[in-house]
Amino acid sequence: MKTIRGIILVILLLQLGTGLHAEDGYRLWLRYAPVKDHESAVRVQKILENILLCGESDTHAVLRKELKRAAEGMLGIDAAIGAPGEAGEGAGEGYGLIIGIPGSCRYLDGPGFKRLVEGLGSEGYYMGYEPGKERGPLVLTANEPSGLLYGTFHLLRVLQAHGNVPELPLRESPDFRFRLLNHWDNLDRTVERGYAGFSIWDWHRLPDYIDPRYEDYARANASIGINGTVITNVNANALVLTPEYLKKVAALAGVFRPYGIRLYLTARFNAPMELDGLETADPLDREVRDWWKEKAREIYAAIPDFGGFLVKANSEGQPGPQNFGRNHADGANMLAEAVAPYGGIVMWRAFVYSAEIEVDRAKQAYNEFVPLDGQFMENVVIQVKNGPIDFQPREPFHPLFGSMPNTALALELQITQEYLGQATNLAYLAPLFKECLDSDTHKPGKGATVSRIVDGSLNGKELSVLAGVSNIGNDRNWTGHLFGQSNWYSFGRLGWDHDISPEAIAQEWIMLTFGCDKSSASSILEIMMASREAIVDYSTPLGLHHIMARGHHYGPGPWVSGGRPDWTSVYYHRADSMGIGFDRTEHGSNALAQYAPEIRDTWSDPATIPEKYLLWFHHLPWDYVTESGNTLWEELCIRYDRGVKKVRWMKQQWEDLEGEVDHEKHTAVGSLLNIQLKEAEWWRNACLLYFSQFSQRPFPGSIQAPEGDLDEYMKRRFPYAPGIRPRW
Numbered sequence: 099m100k101t102i103r104g105i106i107l108v109i110l111l112l113q114l115g116t117g118l119h120a121e122d123g124y125r126l127w128l129r130y131a132p133v134k135d136h137e138s139a140v141r142v143q144k145i146l147e148n149i150l151l152c153g154e155s156d157t158h159a160v161l162r163k164e165l166k167r168a169a170e171g172m173l174g175i176d177a178a179i180g181a182p183g184e185a186g187e188g189a190g191e192g193y194g195l196i197i198g199i200p201g202s203c204r205y206l207d208g209p210g211f212k213r214l215v216e217g218l219g220s221e222g223y224y225m226g227y228e229p230g231k232e233r234g235p236l237v238l239t240a241n242e243p244s245g246l247l248y249g250t251f252h253l254l255r256v257l258q259a260h261g262n263v264p265e266l267p268l269r270e271s272p273d274f275r276f277r278l279l280n281h282w283d284n285l286d287r288t289v290e291r292g293y294a295g296f297s298i299w300d301w302h303r304l305p306d307y308i309d310p311r312y313e314d315y316a317r318a319n320a321s322i323g324i325n326g327t328v329i330t331n332v333n334a335n336a337l338v339l340t341p342e343y344l345k346k347v348a349a350l351a352g353v354f355r356p357y358g359i360r361l362y363l364t365a366r367f368n369a370p371m372e373l374d375g376l377e378t379a380d381p382l383d384r385e386v387r388d389w390w391k392e393k394a395r396e397i398y399a400a401i402p403d404f405g406g407f408l409v410k411a412n413s414e415g416q417p418g419p420q421n422f423g424r425n426h427a428d429g430a431n432m433l434a435e436a437v438a439p440y441g442g443i444v445m446w447r448a449f450v451y452s453a454e455i456e457v458d459r460a461k462q463a464y465n466e467f468v469p470l471d472g473q474f475m476e477n478v479v480i481q482v483k484n485g486p487i488d489f490q491p492r493e494p495f496h497p498l499f500g501s502m503p504n505t506a507l508a509l510e511l512q513i514t515q516e517y518l519g520q521a522t523n524l525a526y527l528a529p530l531f532k533e534c535l536d537s538d539t540h541k542p543g544k545g546a547t548v549s550r551i552v553d554g555s556l557n558g559k560e561l562s563v564l565a566g567v568s569n570i571g572n573d574r575n576w577t578g579h580l581f582g583q584s585n586w587y588s589f590g591r592l593g594w595d596h597d598i599s600p601e602a603i604a605q606e607w608i609m610l611t612f613g614c615d616k617s618s619a620s621s622i623l624e625i626m627m628a629s630r631e632a633i634v635d636y637s638t639p640l641g642l643h644h645i646m647a648r649g650h651h652y653g654p655g656p657w658v659s660g661g662r663p664d665w666t667s668v669y670y671h672r673a674d675s676m677g678i679g680f681d682r683t684e685h686g687s688n689a690l691a692q693y694a695p696e697i698r699d700t701w702s703d704p705a706t707i708p709e710k711y712l713l714w715f716h717h718l719p720w721d722y723v724t725e726s727g728n729t730l731w732e733e734l735c736i737r738y739d740r741g742v743k744k745v746r747w748m749k750q751q752w753e754d755l756e757g758e759v760d761h762e763k764h765t766a767v768g769s770l771l772n773i774q775l776k777e778a779e780w781w782r783n784a785c786l787l788y789f790s791q792f793s794q795r796p797f798p799g800s801i802q803a804p805e806g807d808l809d810e811y812m813k814r815r816f817p818y819a820p821g822i823r824p825r826w
């Protein structure tokens with residue numbers, strides 16, 4: 099009787115628990131929702147009820163808290179987490195899970211355990227049974243506490259998603275050494291290209307007030323393998339390097355440390371001038387070099403594990419070495435020298451282009467950086483965006499990948515959806531990330547994929563960095579759109595293992611986020627997998643790019659012209675009475691020459707280039723016949739229309755899930771899909787009406803003809819659209 103009452107109480111408490119945590123998305127993929135079926139509950143309980151946690155560190159304390167939280171949420175039990183020295187420890191008897199570094203308790207003493215972790219590095223882990231056994235307690239071991247951290251989160255993820263342990267044994271280590279979020283957060287708490295509220299960094303109240311959200315942020319990142327964060331905008335403010343701000347920064351670093359997360363800052367190149375009145379910021383000037391060395395010393399005194407600097411220099415108005423007649427290598431090496439004694443790194447961005455140079459913007463970064471190959475210090479990495487323009491819904495891979503074999507290259511992805519519908523659109527980005535990672539540069543030969551270049555394996559580079567521009571803000575659900583969480587999640591998962599498929603990542607995320615049944619999960623998966631292509635279709639099909647509205651980049655703006663040509667749309671689509679597209683073949687800007695011959699040859703010919711890149715590289719007549727047999731004009735119309743239809747389908751598919759997923763989440767996403775449909779129609783209508791002025795051809799009968807008035811679309815203004823800096 100007593101036990102039955104106990105069980106009823108537990109169930110009631112669990113329900114109350116879920117009620118208290120309304121499904122507002124705050125808990126991300128770490129919900130630890132009650133395990134639904136009995137069999138799974140038994141399996142999970144076997145693992146989590148009695149745990150032996152060997153060793154002590156701040157990270158161990160984190161593990162203890164997390165395991166307790168998981169057991170309480172999933173099973174309603176208070177897990178017993180023993181420390182070494184307890185009875186039964188030597189044989190591991192009575193434990194479902196034993197966690198520790200080899201040698202950290204009697205059970206993990208044997209040489210067998212040491213061998214298990216060989217070659218796993220500082221973050222890898224082994225999960226399985228005691229060497230030579232196929233049963234007994236589950237063992238999680240690693241060389242360092244951070245390995246235990248990633249192993250624990252992996253285990254909890256699989257237990258939550260599948261109600262079972264992962265396939266064993268498991269030997270895991272990350273593909274990229276540095277897996278970093280880049281926050282474009284300003285010190286006034288606005289977030290450049292941020293669509294989820296204001297910055298989560300409460301600078302004014304730091305260092306004394308520690309918002310509990312900082313720890314939740316660290317947990318979330320650690321749970322998906324992210325091990326670093328650049329907390330300030332690349333359009334940098336030197337103030338963050340002052341003693342007053344460094345105290346605040348140090349407080350954040352202290353919260354992140356037990357979670358294996360190192361903190362990085364953006365360095366404004368002329369900080370020595372702005373902060374201390376030096377006459378120059380010339381990287382070869384002795385005084386300037388000493389200034390940075392002293393600054394590094396000061397930072398490391400406050401934050402011993404400070405990660406290093408991220409720098410945007412000589413780009414979009416940011417100062418850089420070229421202001422002083424020096425080059426990017428001079429600038430990067432000066433900073434690298436300052437942080438090298440402490441093990442710090444410098445991430446120097448390749449996103450440089452200038453309106454003064456009369457060269458296709460897509461070619462400029464390559465032109466500037468390739469001659470510097472081999473001139474950067476070992477602790478410098480050149481951070482390259484996935485494509486040569488700017489995070490468009492679809493871009494070919496950046497030609498710098500493969501072109502600087504003697505330099506470590508980082509890949510910068512954009513998690514925030516600046517050009518993919520911001521936070522009103524559902525866009526699952528793992529397919530976009532993967533498309534770039536899997537691209538074969540053919541430099542120096544077949545199989546030289548972007549992922550192998552960036553993870554360092556192709557050219558034997560130690561330093562490997564995957565960076566993602568964050569989509570996090572202080573909105574209750576962190577990312578504005580609930581599905582934005584899936585992009586943060588995918589970034590982390592791909593940073594750990596770039597071979598996982600977007601489908602597999604989405605499946606995990608869906609189970610963790612919605613905990614729904616299999617058929618609902620597969621409907622959600624279909625929506626996610628269709629979403630990115632839908633956006634490409636209704637905004638920039640067939641390789642069109644950079645035709646969004648000016649400044650805030652919200653909505654269509656194919657008519658944008660005037661001012662800096664490389665910030666207009668007409669510069670990129672080049673529509674005229676003859677046709678449309680940017681000729682980047684040898685007859686045009688010859689950007690194709692920056693790619694390997696295999697690629698250049700295939701892409702130079704409109705008949706052999708993958709159609710998704712057609713207008714990126716070719717200016718073609720409106721009557722050019724595409725793969726489908728339609729003319730280019732017809733195909734363009736059909737794709738714009740197809741994108742809209744896809745969103746209509748996504749909306750319907752989501753509506754059908756009513757009652758299958760949590761009500762609060764269902765309503766929020768449903769409302770946003772209504773907005774997305776309006777925006778998709780707006781893109782299609784505006785772009786097709788605009789381009790039809792040049793094509794002078796009728797809309798094909800098979801599409802829904804665009805509605806509205808072009809003038810009205812052109813007059814739309816959004817003075818307070820989010821994510822924009824006032825001076826843009």
Ligand code: BDP
Binds near residue numbers: 291
């Ligand atoms: C563009 C953004 C701009 C950023 C820039 C960058 O529109 O706000 O500052 O990239 O990456 O996508 O530096």
